[in-house]
Amino acid sequence: MHIRAWLPLYALNYREFYMKKLFYSVCIALCAITMAGCQPHQENLRFDLVPAVLQLKVGDVEMLELSVSTSATVVWTSSDESVATVAAGVVNATGIGVATITAAIGKSKASAVVYVSGSAGQTLSLNRYQATLNKGEQFQFVCKNTYGTELVWTSADPEIATVDNTGLVTAVKAGVTKVTVSSGMEQLSANVAVSHKWGEYKLVWSEEFEGTSLDLNTWNIEVNGYGGGNQEAQYYTDRNENLRVEDGNLVIQLRKEPYNGKEYTSGRIQTRGKKSFTYGKMEARIMFPSGKGSWPAFWMLGQNGSWPACGEIDIIEHVGSRPEFSSFALHTQQKNGSNGLNWHSGYTADKSMENEYHVYGIEWLEEESDGCDQIKFMVDDEVYATSTENLTYINQNAYWPFNQPHYFIINLAVGGTMGGSIDDSMFQHDVIMKVDWVRVWQREEID
Numbered sequence: 073m074h075i076r077a078w079l080p081l082y083a084l085n086y087r088e089f090y091m092k093k094l095f096y097s098v099c100i101a102l103c104a105i106t107m108a109g110c111q112p113h114q115e116n117l118r119f120d121l122v123p124a125v126l127q128l129k130v131g132d133v134e135m136l137e138l139s140v141s142t143s144a145t146v147v148w149t150s151s152d153e154s155v156a157t158v159a160a161g162v163v164n165a166t167g168i169g170v171a172t173i174t175a176a177i178g179k180s181k182a183s184a185v186v187y188v189s190g191s192a193g194q195t196l197s198l199n200r201y202q203a204t205l206n207k208g209e210q211f212q213f214v215c216k217n218t219y220g221t222e223l224v225w226t227s228a229d230p231e232i233a234t235v236d237n238t239g240l241v242t243a244v245k246a247g248v249t250k251v252t253v254s255s256g257m258e259q260l261s262a263n264v265a266v267s268h269k270w271g272e273y274k275l276v277w278s279e280e281f282e283g284t285s286l287d288l289n290t291w292n293i294e295v296n297g298y299g300g301g302n303q304e305a306q307y308y309t310d311r312n313e314n315l316r317v318e319d320g321n322l323v324i325q326l327r328k329e330p331y332n333g334k335e336y337t338s339g340r341i342q343t344r345g346k347k348s349f350t351y352g353k354m355e356a357r358i359m360f361p362s363g364k365g366s367w368p369a370f371w372m373l374g375q376n377g378s379w380p381a382c383g384e385i386d387i388i389e390h391v392g393s394r395p396e397f398s399s400f401a402l403h404t405q406q407k408n409g410s411n412g413l414n415w416h417s418g419y420t421a422d423k424s425m426e427n428e429y430h431v432y433g434i435e436w437l438e439e440e441s442d443g444c445d446q447i448k449f450m451v452d453d454e455v456y457a458t459s460t461e462n463l464t465y466i467n468q469n470a471y472w473p474f475n476q477p478h479y480f481i482i483n484l485a486v487g488g489t490m491g492g493s494i495d496d497s498m499f500q501h502d503v504i505m506k507v508d509w510v511r512v513w514q515r516e517e518i519d
Contacts, residue, residue: 117142117177121184126173128156128165130191136161136173136184147176156186168197169216187218194258195219201262202463204442205233205243207269213239213251213262221255228252233264246517248443248466263466265443273353273513280509281322286315290347294340294483297332301379304367305487305494307334315339322507324484326366328499336494340483348375348477352514354387355433355450359506361484362426363498366392367491368505370432372478380408383473385447386416388432393492395424398432400449400457405470409489417449417457429508436474445474482507 120139128134136158138146148158155169163173165188173184189195195218203211213235215223225235229249235241241251246268252261279290286293293315297307306326309315314337316323324339331337356370369389374382384403391397399418407413433450440446444461465471484505487494 117144117180119175119177119180119182121173121175121182124184126163126184126186128163128186128188129193130165130167130188132165132188134163134165136163136175138175138182142177144177149174149176155188168195169218189218194260195221196223196253196255196258196260198253198260198262201260202265202442203241203262204265204267205241206267207243207245209243211241211264213241213253215239215253215260217255219255221257224254224256226252226254227264232266246439248439263443263463265439268439269518270515271518273515276352276512276514277347277349278509278511281317281320281507284317286317286322286341290343291341292344292346294342297334299488300483300485302485302488302490304485304491305334305365306336306338306485307331308340308483309337310339311337313337315341320508322482324368324482324505324507326361326363326484326486326503326505328496336486338484338486340481340485342373342481343479344373344375346479348479349512349514350475350477351436351438352512353433353435354480354510354512355431356387356482356510357429357431357508358388359429359504359508360390360426361392361498361503361505362395362424363392363495363503365486365491365494366390366498366503367485367488369481369483369485370507370510371481373481374473375477375479377473379403380410381405381469381473383476383478384408385434385436385474385478387434387449388451389490390425391491392426392498395426396421398425398451402447402459402474404473407471415459417459419449419451419456429506438475445472447474480510482510 121136122139126134150156150158151172154167155171157164157166158173163186168188168190171186173186175182197216199214205211217223225237225239227233227235227249232245232247232249233241233243235251241264243266246266248265250261251264252259293310294308295310314325326338328336358370360368370387372385376382380403386401389399397418397420399416401414401416403409403414431452435448437446441460442463444463444466446458446460448455449457461472485491
């Protein structure tokens with residue numbers, strides 16, 4: 073092609089290209105302006121949260137989403153983080169109640185309501201589930217009511233504590249009762265303990281072991297080779313060689329001798345059906361023998377029912393294999409020596425506890441701690457261990473049968489599950505347990 077002919081064509085193509093480019097640029101700009109006009113300003117963004125209502129149980133996690141798509145920063149808040157927390161739209165149910173979850177983009181906001189019930193579906197919760205008051209005092213229970221239903225308050229025993237229709241409790245007299253709040257579909261209960269006021273302890277019974285024989289109006293003498301159900305090695309007899317009263321002491325002597333299929337004899341006495349007590353201070357002045365395998369004890373069993381449901385209070389037990397140690401224990405239907413769950417503790421002296429007198433006892437207290445019973449274990453008037461009734465199972469016999477009469481048992485065993493292996497060299501001297509006295513103090517309640 074000749075150059076003179078080519079130039080005009082080139083110029084024509086360039087002008088066409090330029091015009092097309094300008095046209096497309098204008099179109100793009102117009103589209104951008106149009107689209108910008110279609111987008112709402114961030115401060116005026118209108119949106120909702122989806123879903124608008126959440127019904128959760130404690131521990132549940134749920135996602136809230138915006139009804140529009142945006143790259144703007146979203147600020148999430150909860151009106152009550154004890155009920156529900158939120159982060160990036162993820163709601164975590166933390167407690168029973170109602171909370172409002174809010175999402176904010178600039179000045180624009182949207183909300184969702186979260187109703188949280190308990191893990192088992194409950195919709196009520198109390199500010200307290202236990203209150204301890206003195207007579208005449210008041211306490212205000214507050215019930216968080218997720219769905220705002222009408223509530224009804226009642227007291228199981230208005231003679232101990234009353235409650236009005238707002239949950240205000242008034243203490244009337246000493247004891248323990250339950251206050252219940254009900255929505256008609258669900259109810260919750262709380263324990264209310266009204267404290268006792270006690271006078272001084274007074275001696276109500278004692279056995280001083282005076283004279284020359286055991287008082288059979290008070291004591292029963294056991295005769296058997298049962299071994300207490302603990303694989304003990306002795307046979308209990310009523311012979312003077314094993315059981316006697318002399319020099320102001322009960323004397324129980326453990327002897328190595330064949331007797332009715334056993335290799336050892338000893339003594340055991342108890343007051344079942346003759347003397348039993350509920351609450352008070354129970355003590356005995358005792359001298360333990362020495363000798364590996366010996367197992368003396370001063371303890372109580374419930375007057376009603378069979379073991380372990382009747383309850384067992386081991387005021388003191390000693391084993392000759394640990395001369396400096398003495399143990400305390402409680403046995404119940406749910407927690408006893410057979411299942412290995414029984415409560416137990418002990419006292420370790422600086423020297424042997426054997427062949428010298430010590431005073432062993434308990435202080436058995438009614439509704440002493442938040443309406444729960446307590447038993448304190450003492451050696452020489454010092455408290456070394458305390459067991460308290462479990463508030464969760466208050467007044468449930470299987471867990472705490474220690475609110476009914478118990479009788480005394482005194483015995484000297486050998487071997488068995490606690491006494492352990494027996495060293496017969498101990499019989500080179502007399503193996504004797506002495507009890508100087510047994511005493512019971514109780515106190516009267518002051519109005």
